[in-house]
Amino acid sequence: MNGILRRLLWGGVGSAVLVWSACPQATWAGPRIMPGRATNVRRDAEPMPAAAAMTAGAAAAPGSGGPGLTIGSNTNYAQQVPAISIEASSPMISNVGKPFEQQILVKNVGSVPADQVEVRGTFSLQATFLATEPKADINGSTLIWRFPRLEVGAQEKLTIQLKPLIPGELSCNTVVSFSSSTAVKVQVGQPKLKLACEGPTDTQVGSELHLVLTVTNTGTGPASNVRIRQLLPGVYQTSSARAAGSPLQIEVGVLEPGESRVVQTAAPTREPGQVRIALVAESDDGTQATVDHVVKIRTPKLSLNSSGPDFRYLNRKATYQFELANSGDAIAEKVNVMVGLPEGFQYVEAGTGGIYDKDKRTVTWQFAGLDAGQRVELPLTVLAKTEGEHLQRAAAWAENCAPVKAEKLTRVEGSASIIMEVIDTEDPVEIGSETTYQIHVANRGSKAAEHVTIVANAPEGMQVMGAEAPIAYHTQGQQVIFDEIPVLAPQSVITLKVQAKGLRRGNVRFQAELSSESLNSPITAEQMTEIYGD
Secondary structure, three states: OOOOOEEEEEEOOEEEEEEEOOOOEEOOOOOEEEEEEEEOOOOOOOOOOOOOOOOOOOOOOOOOOOOOOOOOOOOOOOOOOEEEEEEEEEEOOOOOOOOOEEEEEEEEEOOOOOEEEEEEEEOOOOEEEEEEEEOEEEOEEEEEEEEEEOOOEEEEEEEEEEEOOOOEOOOEEEEEEOOOOOOOOOOOOOEEEEEEEHHHHHHOOEEEEEEEEEEOOOOOOOOEEEEEEEEEOOOOOOHHHHHOOOOOEEEEEEOOOOOEEEEEEEEEOOOOOOEEEEEEEEEEOOOEEEEEEEEEEEOOOOOEEEOOOOOEEOOOOEEEEEEEEEOOOOOOEEEEEEEEEOOOOOEEEEEOOOOEEEEOOOEEEEEEOOOOOOOOEEEEEEEEEEEEEEEEEEEEEOOOOOOEEEEEEEEOOOOOOEEEEEEEEOEEEEEOHHHEEEEEEEEOOOOEEEEEEEEEEOOOOEEEEEEOOOEEEEOOOOOEEEEEEEOOOOOOEEEEEEEEEEOOOOOEEEEEEOOOOOOOOOEEEEEEEEOOOO
């Protein structure tokens, strides 16, 4: 690179001083020394502008720099402009064989150090080099000085003792070469993500599961376009994600080194059991971090069972037991039980807390909560009022679990309840006298008695004299056999009379026997009579 002329100075008598600025190589041929003639240089010569220098690592304004460079606000920019000046002095006139001294001053006038500085001085006429300071390497007519480094403002003075051998113009062509360097720094980092998840590990079905996600860049470089997404779709799904039919994904953005971002999210729990929510935080740089959050989702589970009689007679009470249980692993909240009474049943009473609504014909119980594993017995007593099959329906439900139902079928029938008694009109009875036995038969039940047969048995010591009855009869020895009564209606009464005469003294028993298809076994009635006489 050609040097730039900075200034020209005149030294002492008979000497000329040239000052050059070299970047990075300067050449000075020196003034020609002509016998008997001086070389004139204008003192008013304008110096050329000095080269600018910028300190290494300084930030440049956006858009500055050399041609072809793109420099922005996030760009490191460096510019180095080293400069070395060469000053030389020598006599203007000398003679063959007469020694003289020439001096060269090399100075770093730039803003940065110069490395591997080399100064070469080449002479145009034959001359003998008598001495150099510092010592130079000699290569023919060229002297060479080498300096590893020349700091800013430092200088080296070179002295040459020489003797010209032939007449002519003797010039010394001085060349300085050196190297300079510049460097820009790029901070190379590596992003590293860390994902943490905080939230409950135990909750109930239907409740909102709130999670706090913290993603941190623990690396040394920025992480771009960070996002958090769910690895197992459908396990934990927010309302917006469910509406979009996509798994959970949260955009975080850019995370600088050491920066953390906290994201809160919530989703309803839908299925019971142990659930693993697998999440990953990832960036466009390929960095990933995963975390698993395991939560036990509990749920109550109601069961309702009813027990009671399968059969009841009309106008008889029946007591039913409704067993409500929570077999789940969470409390059932705001529990309700309702039992509907069929038309054939009449409400009598209910267990503690039961409320009867006569308009709706329902009995209800309410509980604030039913703990996991808890059971309660709910008794209900009714009166069977009509015959037939009556289905009693019950239902239980809670705010946080599915409803359950129970049913109990009871068959109600009427029953024949036959009462029979025998009384005598005369007691005691004198021998030869008569008494009348009245047989009263009543059906006190709710159902007709069918195929009723009555037989009266007079005891030994008495003689049957006759009978009176609304039905036909016949006598056979000591018996009076009445014709069968096809139907004895409920709440009906029939009276049969048998006349008998006392034959001998003693206590005798008059007996009546009744059988019916409505009875499991016959019933009997007796009357004791005393017979007296001489």
